[in-house]
Amino acid sequence: MTIRAPASGLVDRVVEHLSLGVILLDEELRVRFINPAAQAMFAVSARQVSDSPLRRFTPAGRVLERSAGQVLASGTAFTERELRLEVSEGRYITVDLSMAPLPHDEVLIELNHLDRRLRITRDQNLITQNQATRQLLRGLAHEIKNPLGGLRGAAQLLERELGNESLREYTQVIIEEADRLRTLVNGLLGPNTRPNKRQVNLHEILERVRQLVEAEAPTGVTVERDYDPSIPDMLAEPNQLIQATLNIVRNALQAVDQHGRITLRTRTQRQFTIGDIPHKLVARIDVTDTGPGIPPEILDHIFFPMVTSRPSGTGLGLSIAQTLVNQHGGLIECRSEPGETVFTIWLPLEAEHGG
The missing domain is CATH 1.20.5 (Single alpha-helices involved in coiled-coils or other helix-helix interfaces)
Structure with missing residues (x-):
């Protein structure tokens, strides 16, 4: 039986639809081809980078070109797992990187974007x-x-x-x-009963939290809002969500002390996975503060009871908040660095609107 090679048009369509990022560099390390997945990773267009060095458009280009040069010089393939690449100033992605030499002194680069899997x-x-x-x-x-x-x-x-x-x-x-x-x-x-849910407006909950915190805040602290008005009502127990969000915002208030800014921001995101459950639509609430940040040694444990960086703290607020949000099928995440700490609350929306 003779196996016929697929037509080049079919190969092109397959590569175009791969979730794997694919880049082809020539002997001078200029981009000869970049598929849509790789374009999305580096926020560039094929027309923009064609016949140009990738380093002109992304800091990661220097890393990739250095490795590609070694592949060309040695003639052997190269692989690195969980490589962190800076794609733009302050924005990083984690990838599995593979490079292989091709005829005509070209280098094939494959990038498997791991951030989504790592986050899940x-x-x-x-x-x-x-x-x-x-x-x-x-x-x-x-x-x-x-x-x-x-x-x-x-x-x-x-x-x-x-x-x-x-x-x-x-x-x-x-x-x-x-x-x-x-x-x-x-x-x-913590709470020992399942939430008694009803249709609620997320921004009414956040406004209640904002009013409570502003009454406690020193004059040097501002609480700002950045709401997405298109977020639909959701099925929730409002008092539990108020308590969960209030615990987080009060932590932010204590972090900024006498001077600083706290921002409440809402957005929606489609096709998002919480834990291992995929959702068509979720609400995202970001609580951002300009405080000194969370010490790195406790950042991975802040949702455990009794973990706190404050001498007077009980370490219960974030643990209870996580439990309350979990009861709504959601999750709280955190990232922190000096001058910016962001707690993100993810809440499913689509189940209440017909999926």
């Missing part, structure tokens, strides 16, 4: 960790609440039997400390 894995880990932590804490909290109740009850009985009024000061300390610990334990337990 990270999100799923966040959800799994949150669920495991909540289960552990619920068991621990119940074990603590039982003896606390007995301790408080015994102190109350003892107080009734004491004839000396001055000694009741000590029983009051026991009762007050038992109450304080019970409040802390209840915070660890």
